[in-house]
Amino acid sequence: xxxxxxxxxxxxxxxxxxxxxVVMLARRLVLAKLARIQHGDVTLIxxxxxxxxxxxxxxxxxxxVTIHSDDPELFVDIAFGxxxxxxxxxxxxxxRCDDLVALxxxxxxxxxxxxxVDGGWSWLSRPLLAAFHHLRRNTRAGSLRNIxxxxxxxxxxxxxxxDETMAYSCGIFRTPDSTLYExxxxxFDAACRKLQLGPNDRVLEIGCGWGGFALHAVTRYGCHxxxxxxxxxxxxxxxxxxxxxxxxxxxxxxLSDYRDLQGxxxxxxxxxxxxxxxxxxxxxxxxxxxxxxxxxxxxxLQAITLRDQLYRSALRSVDFIQRYIFPGSFIPSITAILxxxxxxxxxxxxxxxxIGPHYATTLRRWRQGFxxxxxxxxxxxxxxxxxxxxxxxxxxxxxxxxERQLGDVQILFAKPGCRLPVGA
Numbered sequence: 001x002x003x004x005x006x007x008x009x010x011x012x013x014x015x016x017x018x019x020x021x022v023v024m025l026a027r028r029l030v031l032a033k034l035a036r037i038q039h040g041d042v043t044l045i046x047x048x049x050x051x052x053x054x055x056x057x058x059x060x061x062x063x064x065v066t067i068h069s070d071d072p073e074l075f076v077d078i079a080f081g082x083x084x085x086x087x088x089x090x091x092x093x094x095x096r097c098d099d100l101v102a103l104x105x106x107x108x109x110x111x112x113x114x115x116x117v118d119g120g121w122s123w124l125s126r127p128l129l130a131a132f133h134h135l136r137r138n139t140r141a142g143s144l145r146n147i148x149x150x151x152x153x154x155x156x157x158x159x160x161x162x163d164e165t166m167a168y169s170c171g172i173f174r175t176p177d178s179t180l181y182e183x184x185x186x187x188f189d190a191a192c193r194k195l196q197l198g199p200n201d202r203v204l205e206i207g208c209g210w211g212g213f214a215l216h217a218v219t220r221y222g223c224h225x226x227x228x229x230x231x232x233x234x235x236x237x238x239x240x241x242x243x244x245x246x247x248x249x250x251x252x253x254x255l256s257d258y259r260d261l262q263g264x265x266x267x268x269x270x271x272x273x274x275x276x277x278x279x280x281x282x283x284x285x286x287x288x289x290x291x292x293x294x295x296x297x298x299x300x301l302q303a304i305t306l307r308d309q310l311y312r313s314a315l316r317s318v319d320f321i322q323r324y325i326f327p328g329s330f331i332p333s334i335t336a337i338l339x340x341x342x343x344x345x346x347x348x349x350x351x352x353x354x355i356g357p358h359y360a361t362t363l364r365r366w367r368q369g370f371x372x373x374x375x376x377x378x379x380x381x382x383x384x385x386x387x388x389x390x391x392x393x394x395x396x397x398x399x400x401x402x403e404r405q406l407g408d409v410q411i412l413f414a415k416p417g418c419r420l421p422v423g424a
Contacts, residue, residue, distance in 0.1 A: 023072045026079035036113045040065065040106035047072060055106075063106045068096045082117050083107075087320035087396070091389045100392065104399025138278035138328050140257050144230055146328035147276065151231035155210070156380055160373040161366050166210035166237070169272040169302060170359040170408040180365040183358065187271075188216040191300045194351065194412050195267045196420050197221040204228075204265040204292055206258045207273025211238030211251070217269075218250040228254040228261060258288055265292055268299040272408075274337070275304055279315055279330040282337075283344045290345035296417030299347065305356075305407040306331040325393045334409060347413040351422045356407035363398040370394065 034042065037055040040063035044052045047069055069075075070093065077089035089095055097103050107114045138146060162168060163181040171183025172190055191213065197203065199222035208214055208227035211234075217225050229235050235255045242251045254261075258273075268289055277285040289299055306314055311333035322329055334352075341347055370377065370390060377387060400406040414420065 023076055026075040027072065030075045030078050030117075033113060033117055037106070037110050039063070039109040040102075042067065042103075042106065044069065055110075063102045063109070064099075065103045065106055066098045067103070070094055070096065078117065083114065084318070084320050084323055086117075087324070087389075087392050090392050091324075091385050093384070093388065100395040101399045101402070104396055105403050108399065108403040108405055138276070138281050140259065142328060143257060143276070146326070147229075147231050149327050150325065151209075151229075152233045154380060155233050155237050157377065157382065158210075160376055161369040165212040165216070166241075167212045168209055169362075170304075170355055171362045171365075172355055172358050173361050180362070180369075183362065183365075184212065185216065187302075187355075188213050189220070190353075190410065191269055191271065191302065192217055192221055194410065195269070195298055195300050197223050197267065199223060201266045202226070203267045203269060204261070204263075206261075206268065206270040206289070207276070208234070208238060208253070209271075210234050211241050211253070213269060213271060214238075214251050214253075215241060215245055215247065218247045219245065222250075223267075224250050224252070226252040226254065226263075226265070228256045228258065230255065230257055259284065261288070261292055263292065264294045264297075266294055266297050268293055268297070270299070271302040272304060274301065275326070275329050275331060277330075278328050279332070282332065282340050286337075286340045287344040290341075290347055290415075293347070293415055294417075295415050296419070297415050298418050298420050299413040301337070301409075301411045301413065303337060303409055303411070304331055304359075305334050305337070305409055307405055307407075308333040308335045310405070311336055320396060321393065324389055331406065334407070337411065341413060345413075347415055349411050350414045350420075351412040353410045354407050355410060356401055356404065359406070359408045360398050360401040363394055363401065367391070367394040367398070 031052060034044065034052070034054045040055045042054040043064075043066040044054070045066065045068050046052075071089075074086075074089045074094040077085040077092075077094065079085075081088060086095075107117075158166065158168065163179070163184055165181060165184040165188070167184035167187065170187065171180060172186040173183045174186055178186075195201075195203075197217060201221075201223040203217060203223050203225045205214055205217075205225055205227040208229050211227060214225040214227040217223055227238070229238065232255070235253065239253055242248050242253060258277075270289070274282075274285060293299060314331065338349055341349065374387065397406070401408075412420075412422065
């Protein structure tokens with residue numbers, strides 16, 4: 001018995017030594033990559049108090065950031081998982097940061113370092129991430145699973161974060177003092193104005209969320225809206241809101257995949273739904289929109305976009321958002337959108353407005369709503385791992401919009417017979 005115990009102890013010690021060796025090797029690798037930071041000022045404090053500084057450490061630094069490592073395994077997470085591994089380590093509580101948005105911005109400015117972090121040993125994790133993303137492709141059944149994974153997290157969670165319109169897309173802040181509610185209303189109204197909505201219009205909304213746009217359009221412009229979602233929780237709450245507003249005679253709410261929609265409409269609106277179709281189904285989406293639109297109709301598309309220069313490489317990788325937040329998603333570039341509409345439809349882009357700078361403010365307001373209600377979030381049953389994941393998601397996106405890696409556009413498309421005046 002003693003020899004067995006001794007044998008186990010020796011094996012544990014051997015594993016411990018091997019584990020320590022991996023941690024030390026990963027530590028050297030990660031620190032060497034961080035040493036290449038040129039823009040910004042990063043202070044990294046290890047669990048034993050060892051402190052490292054990287055980047056420009058002068059008074060002119062615009063992005064000073066302090067990272068506290070609470071677990072040496074952080075280095076292994078980053079070495080083998082790259083930026084996705086860093087996000088996973090944050091979820092596990094292995095590191096903290098005094099300004100997570102600034103850290104995201106700093107790494108975007110040091111893109112060569114970011115690319116290097118996602119190279120090296122982290123290539124070992126790429127086949128697994130790619131396999132996960134492939135399994136999440138947006139077939140009809142896959143779309144149901146993917147949408148449920150995000151939008152069916154619970155309506156009560158979103159109520160804590162969003163304004164009373166329940167808009168989960170970029171708002172338009174006319175003044176710095178505009179409320180999130182006012183920004184959401186302005187976004188809805190900008191879409192309506194660009195489409196010149198009127199009482200005789202039959203409008204299709206693809207991806208209606210919790211019904212905010214449909215309610216705005218029918219109450220302000222008197223049109224009829226057919227609104228569709230494939231999220232059961234969104235559908236149920238949208239149904240309640242439409243009934244409570246007394247406009248069920250002017251809003252037809254469907255629980256239906258966009259590919260299964262029938263009929264033709266005067267106008268189509270799709271607000272930040274295109275990201276959920278997946279790159280492989282972009283042409284299917286644009287062709288479907290064209291099929292559903294009358295020969296003299298118009299469509300208002302609002303879409304999150306990625307810089308054209310980054311689009312092709314992004315298609316070959318899987319980031320934290322695709323892995324943990326929006327499975328099956330993609331971010332199109334403006335060029336990819338326009339090329340798909342040109343190839344698959346007879347529609348022409350007649351107006352484009354980039355409202356991307358407003359998204360950083362929108363995300364910051366959402367984050368304030370979320371973090372300001374953490375006690376209620378916990379009461380709803382969400383664990384700390386989820387809370388840290390959600391915080392990382394919101395900061396990750398806010399940093400991307402502040403650095404203009406991401407944009408958000410409203411594009412007005414017109415059929416050949418459309419003669420709408422252009423403008424808002």
